[in-house]
Amino acid sequence: MNDWKLKRQILKAGSFLLVLCGLLTAYLFYVTAVEGDELASNALNPRNAAARADIVRGSILDDKGRVLAQNRPDGSRSYPMGPSMAAVTGYNGDKIGSAGIEGHANRELLGLTADMTHMGPISQLLQSDRGNDVKLTIDADVQQAAYDGMAGRRGAVVAVDIDTGAVLAMVSSPAYDPNNIESEWQTLSKQEDSPLLNRAVQGLYPPGSTIKPMIADVALTEHVTDPNEVFDCSGVLDVGGGMSIRESHGEVHGRVNLEQAVTESCNVTFGTLGMRLGDEKLKKGFERFGFDREIGGEVLMTKSHFPAFGSLSQGDQAQTAIGQSSLLVTPMHMALLASAFAHDGTIMKPYLIDEVITPGGTVVHKTTPEKWLTATTPEMAKRIDGYMEEVVTKGTGTAARVSGIRVVGKTGTAENPAGKDHAWFIGSAELRDRRIAFAIIIENAGGGGIEAAPIARKMILSLT
C-alpha cells in the first residue's frame, strides 16, 4: 500500500497552508505595527476625530472662573464673549483646525494627560469621558474694556501682570466670532483686514516713539550721554547725505535734557543718540530687551524684525532710535518692555494658562511664574520709569491719567507706508493690589496720546 504516500502528501499540502498563514501573519504585522501609525493619522481616517468627539471637551475659564468657552449639551462649542475674546480662546473646528487656547491646550481640554497612542486598552483606564477645564490668567472685564475701547478699529491691546507675567488682556481687532467661525470661514480667510491674525502677538508694527524709553536706557548704559547733558532741538536734525529728521507738527523743543526729551518725545535728541550709539550698540540694546527672541507656548509671540544692523547709514541709525526705519515689533513685546521699567529691569515670562482643573476639581497643573530675562539694572529701570511718569502727568500721555493711581507711559505716533500714523501707547500702572503693564496700538488712527492712551485708562478703571 502506498498509504504513507497519501499522508505525506496531506502533510505537504497542510504545511503549504501553514506557510500561507505565516505570510498572512507577517503582512498583518506590517499593516498594524509598521504602517499602523501612518494609517491611524491618515487625514481620511475618521477614527481619531470620533474618539475625540466621544470626550466632552472641557471649558475655558477666566481668572475669576467666568466661562469663556464651553460645550453645549449637543456637543457644539459656545463662546459667551464672542469676538472680544477671540484672540484668547481661538477656535476649534473639524475642518478648519484650531487656534488660540483651543489649539494649544487641546490635550488638556480633552483630558489626554499623556501620549497614550501606544498603550492600547490601558489608555481607557486613564481616559475620562470629560476633559479638563483650563483656567486662564485673562480678566474678562479688562479684556472687554480693551475690546470696547478699540471700537472696531484695527489694532491690538495687551495687558500683563508685571510681577508674574500673567496676561490679563489680549485683544486683536478686527475680530471674528468663534461661535460661527466654521460657516464664516471662507469670508474670514479672504478678508483684507485679516481678522484671523492675532495682532497682539503676531502683528509686526513700527514702534515709533514708544521705543524711546529703551533708547534712553541704552544711551545711558552705553555712556553716550548722561542725564545732565542738554540737547539743543531746532526742530530739524541733519543726518547726513542730504537727509534730515523733523519733529512732528514742526515743533521746536529748544534746550532739553534726556528726561524732557522723553516727556516731549523729541526726535532730534533721540536721532542724535541713535547716531552716537551706532549699529553695534543699538543691536546690543535691542537684544538686551529680548527683541530678537520669540516666545512659544500659549503666547506664541513672534520675534521682531530688525533693520540690517551692520550696514545702516547714519540716517537709518537715527530713524531706528525713533522707532522707524525697518524696525518692526509686536504689541506684546512693547507691553513687556513697559513692564521691565516698572519691575526693576526684569521681565517675567508671559503666560495665559493659570491652572488645569479635572472634572473632579483637582488642579493637575498650576503655572509657576518665571523670569524671562533681565533687561536692565534696577537703578536704570527706576530712572526711566520716572521719565515715563512725567509723560502721563504733564507730557503727551495725559489722557491715560487716573486719579489716585500712579500711571506711567509713553506715547507713539508711528509713520507707516499704509497711510495715517499708527497710534501707540505703552506703560504701566500701580493698582491697589497688583501692577500691570500694557501696550495699545491702533492702526492708522493718528496721535498715540489722543487715540491710544484713553484705552489704557479704561483698562485701569475696569480693574479698580
Added chain:
Amino acid sequence: MKEKSLLMAPLGILICGFGVLLLKGQTFAVPSYLHWLPAGGAWLAVLGIAAIVSLFLYYILHHIGLDTDIYVIILTLASIGLTEIARLKPELLVPQVCWLTAGLIVFFLVIRFWRPLRSLLNYPYLLGLACIVILGLPLLFGTEIGGSRNWLVLGPVSVQPSEFGKILIVFFLAAYLSSHRRVLTLPARKILFLRLPPLRFIAPLICIWSLAVLMFVVERDLGSALLFFGIAVLMTYMATGSKSYVFLALLFFGAAVVISYLAFGHVRVRFDIWLNPWQDPSGMAYQVVQSLFSFGTGGIWGTGFGYGHPGFIPEVHTDFIFAAIGEEWGLVGSLAILLCYVLLFWRGIQIALTRQGDSEALLAAGCASLVLLQAFIIIAGVIKFLPLTGITLPFISYGGSSMVSGFILLGLLVSLSRKERGRSNE
C-alpha cells in the same frame, strides 16, 4: 479534569465581553417571535439555552470518546463571534445565538448519523451531480444581495447555497480522488513537461474548476470561487501528489482571471481597488481603506473592546468582522484568532493522519483545510493581502448559512476522530 478547563476560554470570553458591554449600558433587542420571554432578560435566556446545549454536547463527545479539542476551539471562536455581534449589531445577537444553537444541533445530528453519511463516500458521481445542482441553483434562481448573486430566497430565510456546496465539494473530491487515485497518478501521457492521465479521468476535476470560475464571473462571488478552487487544488495534490495538476490548475485559473479582467468591468474594479485603493479611497475602495484604518488605529494592543469605531466600515458584522477585531483587540487579538484556526486545522490534519481509509483521510484533511482556507481568504481580503472577497469568517461572522455549514464540516471532522478498531483498508 484538565480537558474540561479548556471550556473556561469560551466562558471567560463571554463573561468579560458581555460584562464590558453591560457596564457600558448596552441593551439587546429581541426579535418579535421571542416576545413571550421576559423582557430585558430574554437575550440572556437564549444565551443560557445555547450554553446548556453546548455543555451537553461536550459531555456527549467526551462520553463517546470523540475529539473534544476541536469542539472547544469552535466554541471559543463562536463566543468571540457572539461578543463581537453583540458589540457591533446588538439587535442581531439573539438571531445569531439561535443560529449557533441550530448549528450545535446540526453538529450533533451529523455525529449521530455519521454511518449513513459516511456511505455517501461510495457514490462520488452522485455527489458531484448534487454539487453542480446546488451550486447551479443561484445561477438560475439567484437573488443579488450585497453585490453577489449567490443567494436563494426561500420564504423568510435567505440561504447561500455555496456555503453548503463547499461541503459537497469536499465530499465529492474525497470520494472521487480516493477511488481514482491510481488512475490519476498513472503517467499515461506526457505533454511538454506535464504528466497527465487520459482526459476522461481529469474531466470531473476540470468540471469543478470551471464551476468555480463560473461562480466568479456570473455570480460575482470571488470569495467562494477562490475557496472552491483552492480546496480542489489542495485536495487533488493531497490525493495524487502530482505537481502537474497543480500547475495545470493554476494555469487554468490564471487564464480565467486574465480573461475576466479584460472582459468584465466588476472584476477589473476589484483588482484595481486591490492594487491601489488610494486612488478612490472614499468611493469604490471605501470599505478596504476603512478596514486598513481600523488595523492601523488598533495597532498592536487595540483600542480596547467597545472603545473603537468599527462602525465606519459597511458590513462590519459579516465579512469585515475581522477588521473590528483588529481595531479593538489589536494585532494581539487578531493573531490569537488566526492561531485558533491554525490549531483547529492542525488537529484536523492529525485526525486525517490517523485514518486508515484513503477517502476518510482525504475527507478529514479536506474539512480541516476548508475552514482554514476560508479564514485565510477573508482575512487576507480584509487586510488587502489579496483582492477583497465576500465570504464569512467561519464561526465569527454573522450569518446562519455559514454557521450551520461550518458546524456540518466540523461535525464530519469530529466524527472521523472516532477510534478505529483495526478495520482493514478498503
